[in-house]
Amino acid sequence: MSTTDRFVPDRLQSPLEQRLKSWETLLLLVAIGIFVANSFASPYFLNAWNLSDATFNFTEKAMIAFAMALLIISGEIDLSVASIIALASTAMGAAVQMGVGMPGLVLIGLGVGLLCGAFNGLLVTRMGLPSIVVTIGTMSLFRGISFIVLGDQAFRGYPQSFSWFGQGYVWWVISFEFVLFAIIALIYAILLHKTNFGRAVYAIGNNATGAMFSGIRVQRVKFTLFLLTGLMSGVAAICLTARLGSTRPSIATGWELEIVTMVVLGGVSILGGSGTIIGVVIAAFVMGLVTFGLGLLNVPGIVMSIVIGALLIGVIALPRLWSMWRAR
Amino acid sequence: MLKRILTSRETLLVGAIILLLALISSRFPGFVAPSNLANVFNDTSPLILLAIGQMIVILTKCIDLSVAANLALTGMVVSMVNVAAPGLPIVVILMIAIGLGTILGMINGILVWKLAIPPIVVTLGTMTIFRGIIFVISDGKWVNSHEMSPAFKAFPRAEFLGLPVLGWIAIFAVIIFTIVMTRTTLGRAFHAAGGNPHAATYAGINVGKTQFCAFTISGALAGLTGYLWVSRFAVSYVDIAGGFELDVVAACVIGGVSIMGGIGTVTGALLGALFLGIIKNALPVVDISPFWQLAISGGAIIIAVALNAQANREKGRIILKRAEHAT
Numbered sequence: 138m139s140t141t142d143r144f145v146p147d148r149l150q151s152p153l154e155q156r157l158k159s160w161e162t163l164l165l166l167v168a169i170g171i172f173v174a175n176s177f178a179s180p181y182f183l184n185a186w187n188l189s190d191a192t193f194n195f196t197e198k199a200m201i202a203f204a205m206a207l208l209i210i211s212g213e214i215d216l217s218v219a220s221i222i223a224l225a226s227t228a229m230g231a232a233v234q235m236g237v238g239m240p241g242l243v244l245i246g247l248g249v250g251l252l253c254g255a256f257n258g259l260l261v262t263r264m265g266l267p268s269i270v271v272t273i274g275t276m277s278l279f280r281g282i283s284f285i286v287l288g289d290q291a292f293r294g295y296p297q298s299f300s301w302f303g304q305g306y307v308w309w310v311i312s313f314e315f316v317l318f319a320i321i322a323l324i325y326a327i328l329l330h331k332t333n334f335g336r337a338v339y340a341i342g343n344n345a346t347g348a349m350f351s352g353i354r355v356q357r358v359k360f361t362l363f364l365l366t367g368l369m370s371g372v373a374a375i376c377l378t379a380r381l382g383s384t385r386p387s388i389a390t391g392w393e394l395e396i397v398t399m400v401v402l403g404g405v406s407i408l409g410g411s412g413t414i415i416g417v418v419i420a421a422f423v424m425g426l427v428t429f430g431l432g433l434l435n436v437p438g439i440v441m442s443i444v445i446g447a448l449l450i451g452v453i454a455l456p457r458l459w460s461m462w463r464a465r
Numbered sequence: 466m467l468k469r470i471l472t473s474r475e476t477l478l479v480g481a482i483i484l485l486l487a488l489i490s491s492r493f494p495g496f497v498a499p500s501n502l503a504n505v506f507n508d509t510s511p512l513i514l515l516a517i518g519q520m521i522v523i524l525t526k527c528i529d530l531s532v533a534a535n536l537a538l539t540g541m542v543v544s545m546v547n548v549a550a551p552g553l554p555i556v557v558i559l560m561i562a563i564g565l566g567t568i569l570g571m572i573n574g575i576l577v578w579k580l581a582i583p584p585i586v587v588t589l590g591t592m593t594i595f596r597g598i599i600f601v602i603s604d605g606k607w608v609n610s611h612e613m614s615p616a617f618k619a620f621p622r623a624e625f626l627g628l629p630v631l632g633w634i635a636i637f638a639v640i641i642f643t644i645v646m647t648r649t650t651l652g653r654a655f656h657a658a659g660g661n662p663h664a665a666t667y668a669g670i671n672v673g674k675t676q677f678c679a680f681t682i683s684g685a686l687a688g689l690t691g692y693l694w695v696s697r698f699a700v701s702y703v704d705i706a707g708g709f710e711l712d713v714v715a716a717c718v719i720g721g722v723s724i725m726g727g728i729g730t731v732t733g734a735l736l737g738a739l740f741l742g743i744i745k746n747a748l749p750v751v752d753i754s755p756f757w758q759l760a761i762s763g764g765a766i767i768i769a770v771a772l773n774a775q776a777n778r779e780k781g782r783i784i785l786k787r788a789e790h791a792t
Contacts, residue, residue, distance in 0.1 A: 214585075266770050269528070269585060270714075270724045274766030277711050281760025288756045386756075394589050407583050437605070439703065443597030450576065450590040457580045 160404035164419045171423060175430035182433060189310035193380065195399070195425035196318040197373040198392060199417070202399040203325040204369040206417050208362045209400055210329075210342045212409030213268040215257060215363065218370045219392035220279035225249040225374035227283040230292025230384035239298040246375040247368060253279055254367015261363065262356040276393065283386035292384040303380025314376050318421075321369070326414040334358070342409030391442070398449040399424055407453070424448075474721035478736040482743065489747050496750055503628050509742025510635035511536075513735055514690045515709070516716040517642050518683030520734040523717055525676045526659040526726030527577060527584035532687045533709035534595035535569045537701075539691030541599045544608040544617075544701040551614035558617065558692060566688010567681055569595065574680030578673035592710070599703045610699035621697045631693050638686065643731045655679060659726025708759075715762045716741050719769040741765065 175182045182188075201218050208215055228249045229242045237245070253275070260271045305313040329335035337358050340348040349355050378384055403420035405412025424445070431441050490497040515532050522529045543562050546553065569591070576587045610618070621631040646652035657665040658675040665672055695701040720737025722729030741762065748755060 260767065260771070264771055264774060266774055267724050270718060270770045271767065273711060273714055274718075274763050274770065276763065277708075277715075277759050278763030278767065281757070281763050284756040284759050285754070288754065391593075394593060397586075397589065401586065407586055437600070439597050439600040439605075442593040443601070446590040446593035446597065450582065450587060450594075453582050453586060454576065454580050457582070 161413060161416045161419060164402070164404065164416060164423060168419055168423045168426065171426045171430065175426060175433070178430060179433040182430065185310045187433075189312060189315070191425055191429035192312065192315045192318075194428050195421040196312075196314040197376050197380075198396050198399060198424075199318055199421035200321050200373050200376075201366065201369045201392075202396045202403070202417050202421060203321060203414060204362070204366040205396055206400045206403065206405050206412055206414065207325070207329060207335075207338050208366050209397075209405050209407060210409055210412050211338045211359055211362055212342045212345065213261065213359055213362065214272065214397070215254075215268065215366045216272040216393045216397075217253065217257060217275040217279055218366060218373075218396055219389045220276045220283075221250055221253040221367055221370035222374040222377060222389040222392065223283040223386055224253060224279040225371050226378045226384040226388050227286050227292070227386065229295075229374070229378055231286065233292060233294055233296070239296055242295070242299055243302075243375055246378070247371040250367045250369070250371020250374065251364060252367070253370070254364045255360075257367065258360040258363030262360045280386060283388075287384070287386045293382065295379065295382055300379050300382060303376050303378070303382075314380075317372075317376070321372075322414060322418050329414055334361075338362070339410060342406075342411070394449075395424070395445055398445055402448060402452050475730065475732050475736060478720065478733070478740060482736065482740055485740070485743055485747075489743075489751065493750050496747065500627070503632065505742060505746045506635075506739070507629050507632040508746060509738055510631045511690045511694055511706075512709075512712060512716055512738040512742055513635040514638055514686050514693075515683075515713045516720070516734040516738040517638055517731055518686035519713045520717050520720070520722050520729050520731065521642075521646070521655055522584075522676075522679045522683045523714075523722050523724060524655045524659045524726060524729045525672075525679045526662065527676050527679065528588065528714070528724075529570075529573060529680060529683045530585065530588040530710045530714075531569070531573060531592040531595060532683060532713055533706040534592045534599075535566055535684055535687035536691040536694055536709070537703070537705045537707075538569065538595045538599050539566045539688040540695035540705060541603055541608070541701050541703075543692045544613060544695045545603065547614055547617045548608060548612050551617075555616060555620050559689070562688045562692035563685050564688070566691060567685040570681045570684015570687065571677070573684065574677035577680065578677040581673075584676075596703060603701075603703065605703060608695070608701040613696070613699060618696050618699050621693045631697060634689070634693065639731055639735050646731055651675075651678065656727060661727070711766075712741060712762055715766045715769070718766050718773070721773060723773060724770065737769075 205215060205218065225246045229246050232242055232245050257268070257272055257275055260266050260275075261268045302313060307313055307316050329338065337348065337353045340351065340353055341355050341358060345355050373389075377389060381388070399420050400412070400417055401407055402423065403412065403417035405416065427444060427448075428441050431444065486497055495501060515536070519529055519532060539562050542565055543558050546561060547558065573584070573587055573591055576582050576591075577584050621629060621634075623630045625633060646655065654665070654670045654675045655678075657668060657670050658672045662672045665675075694706060698705070716737040717729065717734055718724065718737070719740055720729070720733030720735070722733055722737075744761060744765075745758060748758060748761075
């Protein structure tokens, strides 16, 4: 590390060289490798409908992961996202029992997501509490409310027009969820990489005090990010509820872990300050392909969670081990 | 001095606990009968044991979300060992439990110390890995009461002076760790490493190694609790103590342990755990559905952090005022 102070190169890395050596390129190679390995491992893998089904493994999680990426880049975290899904889904389920139609359900889903995000955001930005504890608390609180409402029951009977959000296809094998995922990815890529807001997010993550002295309203930006994360959880809740057609309080259990893994795997620094949306997109595909491939090989879900957990630690540990080994 | 004792977080918590007990006993006098209180304490003992370990980890600016998974994995291993070799003495079982828990804690500690990976990432990862391993070794099957040997199940329930061994272990842990935290250099290192890591480094304390020790202790306590848990409930499966890590963190936060590190006592963790334990045991008595419990823990965490932050802020102001008067 100390060598970087003394070593001044004549020429910076060319943009092409930089791009080839980036985390995103490496990740893309991994994704392609997994794709090829999967098509050799199972004869059912290379089938348009199967691959389309595989996208459902990650589209909903990835929607939240984009907002979470911005939040983590700014130096905060939200562990309550899966519980927001549960609460939003419960609210929509309760509304169905009262005879609310499709547009109302969507509004309720988004509204609950926004409210939960605002609650997290207020606690973090107004009261100055650490986001990790706040969202560990709201993680039990939000899901706890679902448990109070539902107990061991389930809400069913969602209208046909609502189910389309989770089960509908726009064209041939291209599902509505996949299109929504692509649009949201594009919006977040523009928001993070092409706007002042995105630059403010990076600035806050690298040096919040410096950002404040540069005239960035740090707390307002962070509050907006919590709102966005809540909103995306609401969107994911709509898609997931529509896809499953029922709501139980245990819906989306453990998703917060997979979403954080997706973000970190995508090359976003957990300490804040760096990361890209394209990285998260590729990471979403990698995780989707891994879980789908293992599923085709009849590996039970809980064993996949070992893989996810190992991925989470491995993607951070390996580069550090590599640089420690090179420093010797 | 007296004012400081009266306004300390511990005193406030004792007051809150007494108030809570008074409220419950006004309608259900049976709840505060000594035998029932002993029952409640015994029931809260696993939470107390884990909260002590978690408190030490949080003290060093880390967090251990893998405690419940560690407990479940150790519990499954010892119950499978018991099924395979029913004649094995309890001392050996205890040693296996504590040893395995320690190793699992050390894995967390090594990753945090040597690779400098943020503790939340490490323990979120090991949490799922440990749970997955339970499934792999048990094949998703349960180890039921009739498969466990009588001695295996009897140990935590054996009564001594009206309190089961489980409760006594919690009391011993509180005493031992109070001594460690207040009377040894290691205890002081935990406070220093979390209170101001840079100053601690200059004072000759290896911060990473101290964090490693904290994770090791947390793991050892989780392993011990793993055996006590499965033998007390006489069942072991993949999902035992699912989500319990949140209760443990909640107990610490309620007990006044600062999540930013450096502030926290064993007494605080004990009282925080008791507060949650009493609520948990009182819910069925006052006829509230157990489904409320998750939301109550969550609400308690949020209120407790908010109060902690408030208390710390006021302290800062008072120091400034004093400095102004002095000049």
